[in-house]
Amino acid sequence: MSRNPIVAVLHAHVLPSDELMAPVATRAEVRYTGKAGLSDALDGADVLFLYDFLTDAVPGAWHAAGSLQWLHIAAAGVDPVMFPEARDSDVTITNSRGVFDGAIAEYVLAQILAFAKDLPGSLRLQQSHTWQHRESERIAGRTALIVGTGPIGRATARLLRAAGMKVSGSGRTARDADPDFGTVTATEDLPEQLAAADYVIAVAPLTEQTRHLFRDTTFAAMKPGARFVNVGRGELVRTDDLVAALRAGTIAGAALDVFDTEPLPADHPLWDMTNVSITPHNSGDFAGWRDDLITVFTDNFERWVTGYPLENVVDKHLGYVPSR
Structure with a gap:
């Protein structure tokens, strides 16, 4: 030039x-x-x-x-x-x-621990000056399915494995013996993989193939006690279907850092759900x-x-x- x-x-x-x-x-x-x-x-x-x-x-x-x-x-x-x-x-x-790989992986682990140890519930009890003994869940041995096998998904997989979780991935192509995920299944096999996961983490890029990947049928395929974490894109999720699944107890909770409409409207029902954690698209912002x-x-x-x-x-x- x-x-x-x-x-x-x-x-x-x-x-x-x-x-x-x-x-x-x-x-x-x-x-x-x-x-x-x-x-x-x-x-x-x-x-x-x-x-x-x-x-x-x-x-x-x-x-x-x-x-x-x-x-x-x-x-x-x-x-x-x-x-x-x-x-x-x-x-x-x-x-x-x-x-953002490491920071988002830490965010995912933090949200999983918050669910397992019910940290939001402890904060509510503290605010009401209530001393109430409770038991919590372990995350060691629990299963995590990471939907999206790029660098953020890989960093998340490594950190969750280090915490004792059983990790697998869902991506465009299936493969075995992956160094970070172990087993990666193809997207078309996602429903049967969802049925075995305690935590489902969405980190996939937004494409025409992944838009609204998480919808009524996807949530119905999950365990009733499963938690959903979205650190990918808001448009991966059909939000009304997520709200319906949370209300019906189809899934047990959600941690959401991204939304199809940002900022999330002040009157949106997600704000008032006690089994939902909301952050303003800052999971990677260290x-x-x-x-x-x-x-x-x-x-x-x-x-x-x-x-x-x-x-x-x-x-x-x-x-x-x-x-x-």
Whole structure:
């Protein structure tokens, strides 16, 4: 490239650190923009860095992306940029795979322990100044089915195994002797696997195949005492069916970090269910996560500008980064 590349950076409320972006700024023209100015920033740009990883602005500005070669999103999920024009283009898409794996795995373990030890119930008793002796459950020996076998699922599997749980996976293709999951069954065999699981953890990417994977028939296939944890995407779940399953006792509880509508409306029935734990899409947001997201991009930019293959390249047909 005879000129310096142009990098458009879409941000929301927080600008990337100048210090961390210095490796890019010294070798490229950097255009910072909010949602309203994205089309102008994309005009002539070679690279788009979506630091606003929840944005819905890219499809509407895509008409200006005639020079775009590479799009990087500061997230593991790439569904915001899997619209037809981007899929069909020659633009390479990369994600921030690897940043959130350990933190989300810890969140899943914490939610499982909270269910087993009834920590929310203990807090309610404390708040009412009630001394009430109770017994709790063990998690050692309990079964966990992890739906989604990417890096976050693998980190979760390793941590749950270390806590003594029996772990298996559900993914696109079946296989035995997996180093982290042991046995991985294919998605079409999910119902029979659900029947044996005490905890079902959803970490799958959102694709047309996984949208509403968890619905009335899925919840009906679970054990009545099973707990459901969703740290994948809200749209993996048909929320009304989940509410109905919780109310009917079809499943025993749910820990939810993601929702099909965010923020979750204040009048939504999930808020008032004592067997539900709600967090605001922050299961992976550890101290320093925003800086790590920038570093993933700047490291990949160094590869791109020097002609090395990019890391974390998304298969646009599959909608995620294939496992190595």
